[in-house]
Amino acid sequence: MSRNSLMLVVIILAAYLILPANTNAQPFGYEGTQVCGMCHKIEKYGNQSKVWQESKHSQAFKALQTPAADKIATDKGLKTKAAESKECLRCHTSGYNVDKALVGAKFKVEDGVQCETCHGPGSAYKSMPVMKNKEDAVKKGLMVHADVEKFCKTCHNSESPSFKGFNFAESWKKIAHPMPKG
Ligand code: HEC
Ligand code: HEC
Numbered sequence: 139m140s141r142n143s144l145m146l147v148v149i150i151l152a153a154y155l156i157l158p159a160n161t162n163a164q165p166f167g168y169e170g171t172q173v174c175g176m177c178h179k180i181e182k183y184g185n186q187s188k189v190w191q192e193s194k195h196s197q198a199f200k201a202l203q204t205p206a207a208d209k210i211a212t213d214k215g216l217k218t219k220a221a222e223s224k225e226c227l228r229c230h231t232s233g234y235n236v237d238k239a240l241v242g243a244k245f246k247v248e249d250g251v252q253c254e255t256c257h258g259p260g261s262a263y264k265s266m267p268v269m270k271n272k273e274d275a276v277k278k279g280l281m282v283h284a285d286v287e288k289f290c291k292t293c294h295n296s297e298s299p300s301f302k303g304f305n306f307a308e309s310w311k312k313i314a315h316p317m318p319k320g
């Protein structure tokens with residue numbers, strides 16, 4: 139093979155390898171808290187699943203399935219029940235508004251504000267080798283938050299019908315779920 143045609147083969151191969159990644163508009167899929175829990179309920183890793191389960195976030199969808207919630211919805215002029223209204227669901231759960239093909243068998247809208255609400259849909263980053271390589275995980279959909287307080291306030295703000303202010307430091311203490319060091 140001549141040097142030029144070899145270069146051509148290299149370029150074509152490179153294009154095959156690079157282009158799909160660059161033009162990758164394929165959205166990532168939701169897996170569900172149970173899938174994250176396969177590893178994140180392990181004590182050695184900090185059992186984030188338990189912190190979440192015991193937090194209000196795990197109840198956020200159920201909070202919409204009450205007469206009080208339906209009254210809030212009616213008062214706002216909504217024609218649907220709270221748990222069926224986009225206007226409420228957007229802060230109370232995830233995955234209700236995406237193509238069914240992107241929702242894994244174990245994912246539950248009923249899990250409310252869940253792992254993937256805050257960390258991004260995990261179909262491509264949930265495997266151990268990816269999880270251990272943060273840069274790769276971020277490429278595959280893991281959301282990291284440079285400004286955590288600002289992130290919380292995407293929901294904890296006056297667009298919430300029950301909003302009474304948000305103290306970030308106190309609130310973060312209630313839901314902190316660190317990974318043990320070392
Ligand atoms: C196969 C086991 C496994 C599964 C499944 C898994 N993780 Fe992880 N995850 C880990 C391990 C191990 C780490 C620690 C990686 C390290 O620091 O070396 C980690 C780290 C993380 C981090 C911290 C990333 C960072 O470096 O800041 C987040 C956030 C996270 N996982 C969220 C999730 C979510 C959300 C899911 C479900 C969609 C999930 N994980 C599923 C094993 C797993
Ligand atoms: C309300 C939003 C929220 C929910 C729900 C949530 N997390 Fe997090 N999590 C955060 C934030 C914010 C951080 C801080 C660091 C960051 O964003 O990168 C964090 C950090 C982590 C870390 C890294 C901790 C460390 O010390 O490095 C892991 C692992 C993690 N979360 C896993 C999970 C898992 C698993 C679930 C579900 C059981 C979950 N998280 C639910 C917001 C959330």
Ligand code: HEC
Binds near residue numbers: 229231306
């Ligand atoms: C996707 C929207 C969303 C995001 C993002 C979010 N929350 Fe929440 N949070 C909620 C909803 C909805 C409730 C109410 C759940 C209920 O009462 O059933 C709630 C309740 C809480 C509560 C319990 C109420 C209380 O005052 O004791 C705490 C604490 C909390 N969130 C902390 C945080 C922190 C800290 C962050 C950022 C790391 C955060 N939340 C990000 C939606 C969100």
Ligand code: HEC
Binds near residue numbers: 208225295297298
């Ligand atoms: C901008 C985000 C956001 C929107 C939109 C939103 N909520 Fe909430 N909701 C929250 C947060 C955050 C909380 C926790 C308390 C607070 O700070 O408002 C909450 C708390 C609640 C609670 C109290 C739950 C409890 O444990 O007592 C109810 C009920 C509720 N919301 C119903 C609704 C209904 C009904 C709608 C739609 C009409 C709605 N929410 C729209 C963010 C939102």
